[in-house]
Amino acid sequence: MIFDQKTPPKGTIRDWLDARASQDDVAVMFPETGEVLTWRALRDQAREMASGLAALGIEKGESVAIVHPNGKDGVLAVYATLYGGFRATMINLAAGSDAIGYALEHSAARFAFVHQSQLGHVVQVAPARLQILIPDHLRGAQPLPEVEPADHALLMYTSGTTGRPKGVVHTHASLLAGGWTTAIAHRLSPQDRGFCVLPIYHINGLCVTMMGALVSGSSLAMTERFSASRFWAQAEAARITWFSVVPTIISHLLHSEADPAPALKACLRFGRSASSALAVETQTAFEDRFGVPIIETMGLTETAAQILSNPLPPGVRKIGSPGVGFGNEIRILTSDLRPAPPLQEGEIAVRGPNVMLEYLRNPEATRQSFAGDWLRTGDLGHIDADGYVFVTGRLKELIIKGGENIAPREIDEVLYSQPDIVEAAAFARPCETYGETVEAAIAVRPGSRLSEEALIALCRQRLGAFKSPECIHFMKELPKGPSGKIQRLKLAELLHA
Known part of the structure; x- marks a missing residue:
């Protein structure tokens, strides 16, 4: 050949x-x-x-x-x-x-x-x-x-x-x-x-x-x-x-x-x-x-x-x-x-x-x-005028950690498996080592005893350490748009302002 x-x-x-x-x-x-x-x-x-x-x-x-x-x-x-x-x-x-x-x-x-x-x-x-x-x-x-x-x-x-x-x-x-x-x-x-x-x-x-x-x-x-x-x-x-x-x-x-x-x-x-x-x-x-x-x-x-x-x-x-x-x-x-x-x-x-x-x-x-x-x-x-492509963003909400694509909803679904969790969303945070790292935000029912450590351990068991959140933020309510959809892309800005 x-x-x-x-x-x-x-x-x-x-x-x-x-x-x-x-x-x-x-x-x-x-x-x-x-x-x-x-x-x-x-x-x-x-x-x-x-x-x-x-x-x-x-x-x-x-x-x-x-x-x-x-x-x-x-x-x-x-x-x-x-x-x-x-x-x-x-x-x-x-x-x-x-x-x-x-x-x-x-x-x-x-x-x-x-x-x-x-x-x-x-x-x-x-x-x-x-x-x-x-x-x-x-x-x-x-x-x-x-x-x-x-x-x-x-x-x-x-x-x-x-x-x-x-x-x-x-x-x-x-x-x-x-x-x-x-x-x-x-x-x-x-x-x-x-x-x-x-x-x-x-x-x-x-x-x-x-x-x-x-x-x-x-x-x-x-x-x-x-x-x-x-x-x-x-x-x-x-x-x-x-x-x-x-x-x-x-x-x-x-x-x-x-x-x-x-x-x-x-x-x-x-x-x-x-x-x-x-x-x-x-x-x-x-x-x-x-x-x-x-x-x-x-x-x-x-x-x-x-x-x-x-x-x-x-x-x-x-x-x-x-x-x-x-x-x-x-x-x-x-x-x-x-x-x-x-x-x-x-x-x-x-x-x-x-x-x-x-x-x-x-x-x-x-x-x-x-x-x-x-x-x-x-x-x-x-x-550009010379035919070179410049990437300026992503339409999708994928988290790209170390070159690997991670779908946030995979993490959401594991978190939602816990009855005390009312709202959940994983999101990307910029990271010098991996480009992006994984974090998540949740809202829980009043009186819940869920801990960050236990939830991260659950994610690691279900998804592997690479896809699991580095930290999980507890919020009273996650930001939402007019239709009630959680605005995932706002989380990094709100939590790390």
Whole structure:
């Protein structure tokens, strides 16, 4: 398969993995364990596991859940599922038990690859039908179904303003296009090696790094998780040429004592920032200290990651902007969903080969997310005279903490499960570490003995620590609009004036 700068990839994941296997070059190396997968070994093991999945009676396009952190087993699980023509259903390990249970149920998955560390959790929330796959037992000579570019490849759940996660469906074509947009923006080649420290159950880790490497024929170094103290040493040992992170990680690196060695700086071309806005001061300070250019970008789960990127040096990078479209067309829409005049603020919309197929079994949400063939991002912004997009706000009420979307209503529903709570609303508060952090406000019945500590503990149990409020404010009454709807966006202003 040929990587073309101007034309989106043709074929399927299977086609591209077969093509890469013709060269026995490194595909993924794992610095923490010393393991290495070549493209040939990756293809051979994925193909054998896929045949075993087919022998179990799993049908083409059927969901296979993947409950894995980064690592060799997780990578093989993803590629085996994709190679076999099944739908890789990525389960967010940072989600609480409610969201994980919902994803396993809603996806209709009958089988799951589950990492040993996640077995206990999955058993507690999984539907009775779910069977745990044992990779060593996946043997057989069952023929694989034919796969087409338009077939389902990926199912990834993302929070929405309704509180219920939505299942984003990508085809083989859109998933490959997600890797392609990264590859063309960053000029990836077989000589490059990316550093994957973001989880592959997130669209950034899966598409930007894994699919970007597949399409460009480059390689990856992958760690189970980010470590500020070990980042530069791991990067040097792997001889990486670029990395993809979120603003929180850039901030942690900036405030750590470690520095990249001269040998690493000689081969490191750039760092990439995505998932939420990068503070101008943070980007400038990082580049001044480390001498590594940061390329700010923007992407969505619904677009298989990247839609915008700043050009590489010596191209113009506009700090404060996620850049211009690569492989995508960008448009600003007015409130009535018409194209906005030049320089006017409106909703950012995108059209391109990497746009999702649909939200699984949710035709109304799918319909509302499109204006014709333009995907509505829910973000407000404008395009300057040079074609650079500037994001100015969000239409949705999502809390974006460390690059992860958190739906406030998920938290509301847990709080409302307590009979003494009369009103409840979670909201975002600006935070230097995570961009935004979670807080909540409640109004309780007179005489209630509910405590902040007990409510936070309940949220942590139900939703996980990451989504839970840092603090809960007790109010006599929450602010409301004319219709009686709680005005969530006023809470931060009222409580922290």
